[in-house]
Each structure stands twice: as C-alpha cells, then as structure tokens.
Amino acid sequence: xxxxxxxxxxxxxxxxxxxxxxxxxxxxxxxxxxxxxxxxxxxxxxxxxxxxxxxxxxxxxxxxxxxxxxxxxxxxxxxxxxxxxxxxxxxxxxxxxxxxxxxxxxxxxxxxxxxxxxxxxxxxxxxxxxxxxxxxxxxxxxxxxxxxxxxxxxxxxxxxxxxxxxxxxxxxxxxxxxxxxxxxxxxxxxxxxxxxxxxxxxxxxxxxxxxxxxxxxxxxxxxxxxxxxxxxxxxxxxxxxxxxxx
Ligand SMILES: NC(=O)C1=CN([C@@H]2O[C@H](COP(=O)(O)OP(=O)(O)OC[C@H]3O[C@@H](n4cnc5c(N)ncnc54)[C@H](OP(=O)(O)O)[C@@H]3O)[C@@H](O)[C@H]2O)[C@H](O)CC1
Ligand SMILES: [K+]
Numbered sequence: 001x002x003x004x005x006x007x008x009x010x011x012x013x014x015x016x017x018x019x020x021x022x023x024x025x026x027x028x029x030x031x032x033x034x035x036x037x038x039x040x041x042x043x044x045x046x047x048x049x050x051x052x053x054x055x056x057x058x059x060x061x062x063x064x065x066x067x068x069x070x071x072x073x074x075x076x077x078x079x080x081x082x083x084x085x086x087x088x089x090x091x092x093x094x095x096x097x098x099x100x101x102x103x104x105x106x107x108x109x110x111x112x113x114x115x116x117x118x119x120x121x122x123x124x125x126x127x128x129x130x131x132x133x134x135x136x137x138x139x140x141x142x143x144x145x146x147x148x149x150x151x152x153x154x155x156x157x158x159x160x161x162x163x164x165x166x167x168x169x170x171x172x173x174x175x176x177x178x179x180x181x182x183x184x185x186x187x188x189x190x191x192x193x194x195x196x197x198x199x200x201x202x203x204x205x206x207x208x209x210x211x212x213x214x215x216x217x218x219x220x221x222x223x224x225x226x227x228x229x230x231x232x233x234x235x236x237x238x239x240x241x242x243x244x245x246x
Pocket of ligand 2: 074
C-alpha cells in the first residue's frame with residue numbers, strides 16, 4: 001500500500017515523498033543549505049529517545065531497552081537515540097549488526113555512546129538480553145533487496161520477541177517507496193519517520209506513525225518541489241500522522 005499524503009490530528013495534509021525525493025532532500029541539506037548529517041541525526045536520535053521515554057511511562061528509567069542498529073544512517077540514528085537514553089539514566093543495551101562495517105557519522109555516534117559506559121552486546125548475546133522495548137534502527141530507506149546476514153538475524157529476532165518495537169524512519173525490511181517487504185521485515189508498534197512521510201508508510205507493519213522534525217528549513221524541501229504545511233510542527237517536534245483516505 002502507498003499513500004500520496006498523510007494528515008495530522010489538526011487536519012493538515014502532509015504530502016508523502018519517495019525515497020528518491022528523500023535522498024535529494026538529504027543531499028541539498030548536507031551539500032547546500034544545512035543542517036549537516038550530524039545535526040539531523042542528533043535531532044532524529046533525540047526525538048526517537050523521547051518517544052521511548054513516553055512509551056515506557058512509569059517504567060522509565062528502569063525498564064530494559066534494546067536498541068538494534070545497522071551500519072548506515074538508520075543505525076547511526078539508533079545509536080544516537082541509545083546515547084540520549086543512556087544519558088538520561090535509561091537501562092540501555094546496544095546491538096550492532098556488523099560493528100566492523102561502521103564508518104563516518106555512525107562510527108562517531110558509537111564512540112560517543114561508548115563514552116556513556118552503557119552496554120554494547122553482540123548479535124550472539126541477544127537471547128541473554130532482557131527487553132521491555134525494542135528500538136529498530138537496522139535498515140532505513142537504503143534497503144536493497146531482501147534483508148540478509150546479521151541485519152536479517154536482528155529483524156527475525158525482533159519479530160520473535162514479545163516486546164513492542166519502535167522503528168526509526170521505516171520498519172526494517174520495508175521499502176520506503178512501495179511499502180512492500182521483499183523478505184523478512186519488522187512489524188512496528190510505532191514508527192518515527194524523519195523529515196517527511198514516505199509513500200511506503202501506509203503499511204500494516206508501520207503501526208502508529210509519527211513524523212519527527214529534524215530541523216530542515218522549508219527552502220530545502222522547496223528545492224525538491226515539496227511544500228510542507230507551515231504549522232506542521234507547531235504542536236511539537238513530533239506529530240502523529242494518519243494515511244489520507246483520499
Ligand atoms: N534527513 C534524513 O532523512 C536523515 C536520515 N537518516 C537515516 O539514514 C537512513 C538512510 O541511511 P543510509 O546509510 O542511506 O542507509 P540505511 O541506514 O537505510 O542502510 C544502509 C546499510 O544497510 C545495509 N543494507 C542495505 N540493504 C540490505 C539488505 N537487503 N540486507 C542487509 N543489509 C542491507 C547496507 O550495509 P552494508 O554493510 O551491507 O553496506 C547499507 O549500507 C534513513 O533511513 C534515516 O533513518 C539520518 O539518521 C539522519 C538524517
Ligand atoms: K528502521
């Protein structure tokens with residue numbers, strides 16, 4: 001299922017964009033106008049962490065949270081969220097699919113996470129780790145075919161686990177343009193998508209959909225031909241979206 005637009009509780013219509021358009025928004029932000037990737041990832045990670053705290057309610061900060069991260073920007077956003085949760089006294093364990101593949105900004109996010117002293121576990125350790133909440137930051141909009149390797153192992157582990165899952169940007173294994181899952185995929189309880197909703201987010205696997213403001217100025221979207229409602233983030237840095245049944 002794909003959606004051409006989503007709407008907010010205030011009735012604002014938010015256009016949905018394709019992965020190609022999202023990449024172009026990222027490119028213009030990073031190469032031309034800003035914010036840079038560190039700034040966007042910080043806003044993404046802090047926003048994702050705040051939803052986790054809200055979802056745990058009075059079980060925060062003692063309830064165990066497991067953040068499962070991939071090797072790209074999605075993983076980087078998850079590692080950033082893990083650091084924010086650890087900094088706030090949360091009971092966090094981070095598991096990375098292929099730690100040796102981390103480079104650039106995601107690698108810097110891991111170094112910062114390690115400075116909190118919070119736990120890092122391996123994929124092999126997973127069955128020994130308790131979790132009341134799972135954060136799915138394995139694969140984002142650069143999914144390329146059916147998940148394989150450690151990424152697929154993490155997705156399958158989350159699918160078997162009873163704890164609710166919060167997915168970053170898109171449930172891992174779901175194509176953000178088509179909403180189709182070519183192989184194993186996460187069924188999220190909540191999805192926090194970044195910057196603008198993607199056409200593939202009108203899918204059962206998404207659960208409750210939230211749009212996070214990651215600080216991108218409207219001119220960046222305009223250069224890709226996207227007009228977001230000016231009051232979109234007036235209620236806060238994260239707003240709930242529903243698929244428009246138009
Ligand atoms: N402005 C924004 O929207 C921001 C988005 N952010 C997040 O970044 C991701 C996109 O990041 P990107 O690095 O392009 O890609 P992913 O994180 O989605 O995936 C990258 C790696 O995943 C591996 N991969 C891809 N397909 C498969 C597969 N079928 N099976 C297994 N593994 C797969 C691959 O890793 P390798 O190690 O194999 O190379 C890819 O390299 C976006 O979704 C947002 O979440 C930023 O965090 C902030 C700004
Ligand atoms: K994800």
